[in-house]
Amino acid sequence: MNKELLFEVKDLSKSYTADKKALDSVSFTANTGELITIIGSSGAGKSTLLRCINRLIEPSSGSIKFKGKEVTSLNRSELKDYRTNVGMIFQGYNLIYRLSAIENVLHGRLGYKNVIAGALGLYSEEEKQRAFELLDEVGLSEFAYRRADRLSGGQKQRVGIARALNQDPAMMLCDEPIASLDPKSSEAVMKQLREIVDTKGITCIVNLHQVKTAIDFSDKIIGLRHGKKVFEGLPSELTLDTIKFIYEGTKDEATEVSAMEQIGDSHLKAGASND
Amino acid sequence: MTSAAQSVQPKYDNSYLRKKNLTIIAAIAIIVLMGWFASNYSDYDSIYAISSIPFALSWLFTNFMPTADSLQELPEILYQTYSTILAAVASTTLASVLAIVVGVLGSNVVGVSSVVVRMALRVIASVFRNIPIVAWALILLLSFKQGEFTGFLALFLSTFGQLARLFLDTFDEISVGPVEALKTTGASYWHIVFQAAIPLAITQLMSWILYMVETNIRSATLVGMLTGSGIGFIFDLYYKNFRYDTAGLVVLVTIIAVIVIELVSNKVRRSML
Amino acid sequence: MEKEIKGMERTSSGKIALKTKENSNNAIKYTLIALVVLTVWTFIQMDYGNIDLGNALYYSLKDFGAMMFQPNLDAGHFTWKTVLSETFVTICVALLCTIGSAIISFFLGLLAAENFSTPAVSNVVKALMSLIRAIPTILWVLIFTVAIGLGTEAAVVGISFHAIAYLTKAFSESFEEINPGTIEALKAAGASYWPIVFQCVIPETISKLLSWTFIRFEINFSNAVAVGAVAGAGGIGYQLFQAGSFYYNVHEVGVIVYTCLIVALILEIISIQLRNRFIIN
Numbered sequence: 001m002n003k004e005l006l007f008e009v010k011d012l013s014k015s016y017t018a019d020k021k022a023l024d025s026v027s028f029t030a031n032t033g034e035l036i037t038i039i040g041s042s043g044a045g046k047s048t049l050l051r052c053i054n055r056l057i058e059p060s061s062g063s064i065k066f067k068g069k070e071v072t073s074l075n076r077s078e079l080k081d082y083r084t085n086v087g088m089i090f091q092g093y094n095l096i097y098r099l100s101a102i103e104n105v106l107h108g109r110l111g112y113k114n115v116i117a118g119a120l121g122l123y124s125e126e127e128k129q130r131a132f133e134l135l136d137e138v139g140l141s142e143f144a145y146r147r148a149d150r151l152s153g154g155q156k157q158r159v160g161i162a163r164a165l166n167q168d169p170a171m172m173l174c175d176e177p178i179a180s181l182d183p184k185s186s187e188a189v190m191k192q193l194r195e196i197v198d199t200k201g202i203t204c205i206v207n208l209h210q211v212k213t214a215i216d217f218s219d220k221i222i223g224l225r226h227g228k229k230v231f232e233g234l235p236s237e238l239t240l241d242t243i244k245f246i247y248e249g250t251k252d253e254a255t256e257v258s259a260m261e262q263i264g265d266s267h268l269k270a271g272a273s274n275d
Numbered sequence: 276m277t278s279a280a281q282s283v284q285p286k287y288d289n290s291y292l293r294k295k296n297l298t299i300i301a302a303i304a305i306i307v308l309m310g311w312f313a314s315n316y317s318d319y320d321s322i323y324a325i326s327s328i329p330f331a332l333s334w335l336f337t338n339f340m341p342t343a344d345s346l347q348e349l350p351e352i353l354y355q356t357y358s359t360i361l362a363a364v365a366s367t368t369l370a371s372v373l374a375i376v377v378g379v380l381g382s383n384v385v386g387v388s389s390v391v392v393r394m395a396l397r398v399i400a401s402v403f404r405n406i407p408i409v410a411w412a413l414i415l416l417l418s419f420k421q422g423e424f425t426g427f428l429a430l431f432l433s434t435f436g437q438l439a440r441l442f443l444d445t446f447d448e449i450s451v452g453p454v455e456a457l458k459t460t461g462a463s464y465w466h467i468v469f470q471a472a473i474p475l476a477i478t479q480l481m482s483w484i485l486y487m488v489e490t491n492i493r494s495a496t497l498v499g500m501l502t503g504s505g506i507g508f509i510f511d512l513y514y515k516n517f518r519y520d521t522a523g524l525v526v527l528v529t530i531i532a533v534i535v536i537e538l539v540s541n542k543v544r545r546s547m548l
Numbered sequence: 549m550e551k552e553i554k555g556m557e558r559t560s561s562g563k564i565a566l567k568t569k570e571n572s573n574n575a576i577k578y579t580l581i582a583l584v585v586l587t588v589w590t591f592i593q594m595d596y597g598n599i600d601l602g603n604a605l606y607y608s609l610k611d612f613g614a615m616m617f618q619p620n621l622d623a624g625h626f627t628w629k630t631v632l633s634e635t636f637v638t639i640c641v642a643l644l645c646t647i648g649s650a651i652i653s654f655f656l657g658l659l660a661a662e663n664f665s666t667p668a669v670s671n672v673v674k675a676l677m678s679l680i681r682a683i684p685t686i687l688w689v690l691i692f693t694v695a696i697g698l699g700t701e702a703a704v705v706g707i708s709f710h711a712i713a714y715l716t717k718a719f720s721e722s723f724e725e726i727n728p729g730t731i732e733a734l735k736a737a738g739a740s741y742w743p744i745v746f747q748c749v750i751p752e753t754i755s756k757l758l759s760w761t762f763i764r765f766e767i768n769f770s771n772a773v774a775v776g777a778v779a780g781a782g783g784i785g786y787q788l789f790q791a792g793s794f795y796y797n798v799h800e801v802g803v804i805v806y807t808c809l810i811v812a813l814i815l816e817i818i819s820i821q822l823r824n825r826f827i828i829n
Contacts, residue, residue, distance in 0.1 A: 056455060056458065056459065056761065060370055080461045080462075080463065081461065082461075083458070083459055083460065083461040084460065084461030085461075086459070087459070087460075088456065088459040090452060090455075090456060092452050094452035094453045094455065094456035095453065095456075096453050096470065096471055096475060097453075097472075097475075098474045098475070098476045098477065098478070098572075098573070099568070100566060100567060100568040101568055103566050103567070106566070107456075107457060107460055107462070107470060108460050109460075110460050110461065110462035110463070110466045110470065111455065111460050111461025111462060112461075113466070115463055115466070118462065118463065118465070118466040118469075118470070119465045119466055119468070119469035119470065120469065121469070121470060121566070123566070125563060125564060128563075128564040128566065129551070132553045132555075132556050133551075133553065135553075136553050136554070140557035141553045141555040141556065142554055143553050143555070144555050144556065144557075145555075145557065145565070145567070145568050145569060145571075146568065147568045147570050147573075160456075163456075163460070164460075167460055167461070173459075180305055195801070219341050298673065306647060309643060309647070310643070310644065310647050312640075313639075313640035313641075313643045313644050313645060314640075316636065316637060316639035316640045317637045317644070317700045317782070317783070318700050319640070319641070319644055319700040319701060319704055320697070321644075321648075322704050323701055324696075324697075324701040327695070327696040327701065327705075330696070331691075331692055331695035331696050331705070333674070334694075334695045335691055336694060338617075338694075339691065345566050358582060361586060361589070361590040361593075364583060364586045364587060364590065365586065365587040365590035365591065367583075368583045368584065368586070368587040369587060401813060401816065402809065403815055404816075405808070405809050405812035405816065406772075406805055406808075406809060407770060407773045407774060407777075407785070407788065407805065407808050408770075408774060409773060409774050409778070409785060409788055409789065409792075410788060410792070410801060410804070410808075411787070411806045412793065413777075413791075413792025413793055413800065413801060414608065414611050414612055414615060414798065415608055415609070416792070416793070417607070417611055417792070417796060417798070418599075418603075418604040418606075418607035418608040418611065419597070419599060419601055419608065420597055420598075420603045420604075421597075422593050422595060422596070422597035423595045423596075423597075424594055424595070424596045424597060425597075427590075429678050471647050477576060478576075481576055481579060481580075484583070485579075492684075493684040493685070494684075496684040496686060496687065497684060497685075497686045497774055497778060500686065500823065501777070501793075502600060502779065507684075507686070507740075510687060510690075514569065514690060514694075518815040519694070526691075527684060527685055529682065529683065529684065529687070530679060530683060533681075533682035533683075534678060534679075534682050537678065537682075543575060543579055544714060546571060546572065546575040546577045547572050547579070547759040548572055
């Protein structure tokens with residue numbers, strides 16, 4: 001697939017309090033059809049970065065360009081259009097639990113609908129058909145009429161993915177999509193995201209705190225530490241020292257470093273041959 | 276850790292316990308004092324009150340016992356109970372429509388963005404809730420005169436205030452995540468209200484509405500005494516004419532009605548989860 | 549394009565269905581329908597009296613405006629001293645009801661709590677409390693008025709009946725939330741009933757009990773106003789009734805309403821704080 005520049009973040013900063021910066025001059029770019037993971041310990045600013053990108057949180061300074069257009073200066077209705085173009089999935093799934101799976105998927109269409117039809121949940125047959133196809137794609141069409149809270153964690157997350165896909169997005173932001181899932185469901189969800197990137201050319205920016213998953217699935221990895229970008233590169237360029245530096249002094253240090261040590265050998269060899 | 280610290284520990288504990296005991300004694304003393312002062316000020320004789328309870332209850336059971344005579348009034352009592360229940364349901368339903376609007380627009384999670392408007396809505400809800408229901412009834416009586424409709428209006432206005440406050444709390448407590456998720460799809464404000472906020476809150480809202488219906492049957496009794504309608508009106512009528520046996524039958528029917536409605540609404544509440 | 553997908557269902561009109569078939573959603577739907585039907589029926593059969601509704605609404609709004617925006621005691625039926633001291637009497641009545649019923653409810657709450665009582669006792673107490681709760685406060689007060697005479701005593705006892713039923717329920721639920729492990733640990737250490745109550749139950753639940761008690765204080769105050777109006781016992785309610793129903797003076801009603809409103813708002817603010825701090829975790 002032909003890759004071209006889709007998205008660019010430049011010198012993005014965010015401070016909640018005057019003395020501490022949650023994000024400190026972060027810059028990176030993303031091409032179409034790329035899966036980028038952002039790693040770092042909890043509190044490193046991953047979630048803030050993602051939420052600044054679609055302006056759920058207003059950045060303090062810096063620039064965000066999507067398809068060449070500045071995002072930070074969009075007005076209300078332009079922001080809505082932009083958000084429609086950028087899907088998001090969440091650690092807590094954030095489905096409306098009383099509604100059926102298919103209704104939750106259809107929520108992805110709200111950005112395209114007028115006030116009354118959207119508020120009353122009136123969708124066209126084409127929209128319903130498409131929602132079913134998406135639900136089928138994530139393997140859940142048989143659960144379409146199940147109330148969302150009756151689904152398992154992995155199933156909920158896949159409904160979340162179908163909802164985001166239903167927006168026809170050019171980019172998807174995934175905030176710790178597998179942090180609440182068991183290893184098997186995590187694997188399934190990550191595979192699903194990889195497939196979306198490869199077959200639909202949608203760019204995914206994924207927050208993760210498991211380094212191993214990041215190495216297995218991403219095209220590019222960005223490491224954040226105390227709000228600063230401390231690493232950007234291919235998975236094969238990630239070294240044990242970098243991991244140690246990213247997680248140093250945090251509660252995730254021990255688990256991530258030892259996980260890295262276990263896979264370390266083969267991976268580092270691959271990295272060395274790249275040099 | 277050190278031996279010095281260990282020897283200091285019990286001493287510290289002691290003073291802590293002594294302080295705690297003192298606090299408890301002080302609290303009890305304050306409560307007793309407040310009670311004594313309140314009794315004096317309001318001319319209340321607690322000994323008389325407590326000692327009269329057994330007498331009052333035995334009096335109640337002899338004089339308020341429904342007799343065969345009072346059963347003749349049963350159809351009228353049942354009819355008034357029925358109209359009281361209807362007034363309670365209608366005032367709650369209508370008030371809940373208005374209260375949902377206030378609850379949504381005034382809530383911190385899905386409310387309007389203007390803080391001033393949100394505060395204003397909260398103040399309105401609070402004022403309506405805290406104006407005594409008696410005052411509503413008295414003001415309405417001046418123009419609407421005695422009757423069912425006046426009772427309904429008084430109930431409606433005070434129910435609106437109470438439900439608005441309960442609904443504001445409910446919409447404040449819905450989870451932010453799903454609301455945020457719909458925002459990221461590019462949904463507009465009203466989409467979020469109808470597709471996220473209301474489905475998220477509906478069980479709690481229904482539960483409050485049912486609770487309010489129960490409460491309103493009791494409030495309707497009070498209001499009815501002023502506006503001349505429903506259970507309150509006929510109780511007052513029999514009571515003032517010293518027909519205590521029939522008044523007792525009214526109480527009995529009220530108990531049954533309230534308990535039946537409580538049981539039904541508990542069942543409904545459970546099946547809504 | 550009209551591809552059928554596994555699991556897809558259609559409505560009778562051939563459109564793709566969306567709603568879950570869960571009973572819970574039906575329960576909500578049918579409850580709403582029932583409420584609306586009953587409301588419509590109420591309006592159809594209601595006796596609107598022999599008055600011009602538009603006119604009455606106009607004058608009510610005018611009266612409401614006068615009450616809220618021109619409160620004064622110019623007519624001279626009441627002095628400020630009467631209004632304030634009678635309001636204070638109402639606060640005292642509410643306070644007496646609250647103190648008494650909180651103490652009684654503590655013991656009844658223990659009897660009603662499943663983890664501190666036997667199932668039989670617990671059920672009997674709970675049933676008795678819902679029986680007491682089912683009788684409107686005002687009926688309790690009127691019943692006591694004939695039995696023991698008109699006065700503060702009838703008001704306090706009458707309001708307390710309802711308050712006890714309410715607090716017993718709230719208290720017993722707080723007791724039932726105590727972690728069973730804590731009680732077991734004390735039992736294993738050989739503690740008997742009352743030491744457990746004083747060393748574990750009270751410290752664990754005191755903040756919740758106080759919050760509930762305060763919330764009830766707020767309710768007792770508004771009940772005391774109502775009781776004063778209808779039964780003529782216990783403070784400012786009676787003056788409110790006189791102003792509205794005897795002197796027909798909305799300005800005086802306004803003054804009394806504002807006094808009650810201020811007291812109620814202060815109580816409400818305190819109880820919201822307590823509730824946020826202690827009941828919702």
